[in-house]
Amino acid sequence: MVISPERLRMLEIIMKLSIDNASRALSKTLRTGAKIGLSKIYMADFNATTEKMNNDTREMTGIIVNFKGNLGCKMLFMLPLEGSIILTDYYLRQPVGTTKEFNDDTESVAQELGNILASHISNTLVSDFNAKLLPEPPQVHNDFAGIIFSSLVLEQGILCDQLLLIESIFEICKTEISCYLFLLPELASLEKLLDAIGVQK
Amino acid sequence: MKRILIVDDAKVVRLVIKQILARNGFQVAGEATNGREALEKYKELKPDAVTMDIVMPEVDGIQGLKDILAYDKNAKVIMISAIDQRDALQESLLSGASDFVVKPFEDDRMVSALNSIFSKE
Numbered sequence: 001m002v003i004s005p006e007r008l009r010m011l012e013i014i015m016k017l018s019i020d021n022a023s024r025a026l027s028k029t030l031r032t033g034a035k036i037g038l039s040k041i042y043m044a045d046f047n048a049t050t051e052k053m054n055n056d057t058r059e060m061t062g063i064i065v066n067f068k069g070n071l072g073c074k075m076l077f078m079l080p081l082e083g084s085i086i087l088t089d090y091y092l093r094q095p096v097g098t099t100k101e102f103n104d105d106t107e108s109v110a111q112e113l114g115n116i117l118a119s120h121i122s123n124t125l126v127s128d129f130n131a132k133l134l135p136e137p138p139q140v141h142n143d144f145a146g147i148i149f150s151s152l153v154l155e156q157g158i159l160c161d162q163l164l165l166i167e168s169i170f171e172i173c174k175t176e177i178s179c180y181l182f183l184l185p186e187l188a189s190l191e192k193l194l195d196a197i198g199v200q201k
Numbered sequence: 202m203k204r205i206l207i208v209d210d211a212k213v214v215r216l217v218i219k220q221i222l223a224r225n226g227f228q229v230a231g232e233a234t235n236g237r238e239a240l241e242k243y244k245e246l247k248p249d250a251v252t253m254d255i256v257m258p259e260v261d262g263i264q265g266l267k268d269i270l271a272y273d274k275n276a277k278v279i280m281i282s283a284i285d286q287r288d289a290l291q292e293s294l295l296s297g298a299s300d301f302v303v304k305p306f307e308d309d310r311m312v313s314a315l316n317s318i319f320s321k322e
Contacts, residue, residue: 025283029305091213108212115211115256116304119283126286134284137210137258 003043003164003187010199011190012041015166015183018124022181023170025120026113030090033173044165046153054146061102062141062148063114067122069132071193072186075118076152081142083177084110090172107140114138117181129197145180152184164190203319204230206248208239208265209281210257214304218252218281218311225312234258236265243269243276250299250315255282255289263292270297277318281311 003011016039026034061084067073079087084106088099091109099106118135125131141148153163166183195201205227207215215232222229230248233239237260239253251269255262262280269276280293283304290301300314 025305088213092216105213105216108214112211112214116283119256119285119304123283123285126288132288134286134289135256137256 003191004201006200007194008041010194011164011166012039014125014129015039015041017128018121019166019168019181019183021124022117022120025116026170029113029116030087030172031093032090032175035171035173037169037171037178039166039168041164041166044163046163049163049165050146050150050153053149054144056145058145059142060145060148061106061110062143062145062152063110063138064141064148064152065114065118065138066136067118067133068136069122069134070189071125071131071133072189073133074152074184075114075121075135076149076182076184077114077117077179078145078148078182079177079179083172083175083179086175086177087113087172102142110140111138114140121183129193131193149182152182202226202228203249203315204228204246205315206230206233206239206242206246206251208233208236208242208251208257208262209254210234211254214254221308221311224308225315227315236260236262236268239265240268240272244272250277250279250318252279252281252311253298255280255284255293263289263296266293266298267296279311279314279318281306 023034023036059081060078061081062078065075085099088106088109089096122133125133168181170179207218209215219229230246231242233242235257253262266278277299279300280298281302285303299318
């Protein structure tokens with residue numbers, strides 16, 4: 001499936017609005033800034049993108065959220081394992097360094113941050129673009145970046161070689177934490193959504 | 202002291218809500234992690250009010266709200282969710298939710314929602 005440049009441009013604007021909204025919610029939750037360092041939308045080759053992620057050899061915490069509604073979509077929020085430990089202290093309003101290792105609280109904070117991001121992304125798409133979209137409960141995985149990324153794209157990768165990928169990088173202020181946010185919309189339902197709001201093919 | 206049942210699948214959210222309740226003169230009646238457990242705990246603990254998340258595994262919060270109100274039509278349930286969508290808000294309020302608080306929230310917002318429902322007694 002090919003998406004026209006005009007449609008890609010429109011999608012980029014729509015997705016930036018929803019990711020901006022999510023980053024504001026993340027900042028409020030953590031009571032520190034979450035700055036978007038990069039945001040882009042592109043048709044990605046399944047194998048090339050997986051290989052790129054395999055080159056990031058850090059151990060990561062990945063939060064995968066599936067959405068239900070008239071726009072099929074998946075979200076992956078991924079940050080370094082040490083970062084998820086620091087964000088646990090931010091979330092619980094305790095001095096950084098209190099949490100020493102990944103534990104039940106860290107997993108629960110990761111789950112809740114995924115829920116906040118996914119909900120606020122869907123809130124914007126629903127209110128501004130007539131989508132019907134609700135997140136399902138987040139799943140938390142600890143593994144290498146490439147393996148977590150593969151588990152996100154595997155299902156779509158089996159169906160087609162090309163993926164529409166929305167990639168953002170968040171930087172958490174006052175920390176060295178840089179996080180990936182991927183959105184992987186299902187192309188057929190995305191086309192219908194664009195048709196419904198009158199975006200030219 | 203009013204007793205509150207906290208329903209959320211995330212342990213840290215329950216912890217944060219517990220801390221807010223303790224600081225503001227409420228007692229925690231118990232905790233549940235989905236809508237099904239919420240009904241069981243409601244029957245067992247008979248709390249004065251419930252805080253209910255929406256997105257949860259097995260039985261979601263809107264179904265949990267409906268089940269609790271089917272058991273006790275006078276139950277006081279405050280929805281607390283990051284879902285800020287007209288459909289979810291309408292369904293919650295039409296099903297009988299007492300209030301709807303959007304996450305992330307300031308402590309005062311949740312406390313004022315609780316005080317407001319008890320002031321109507």
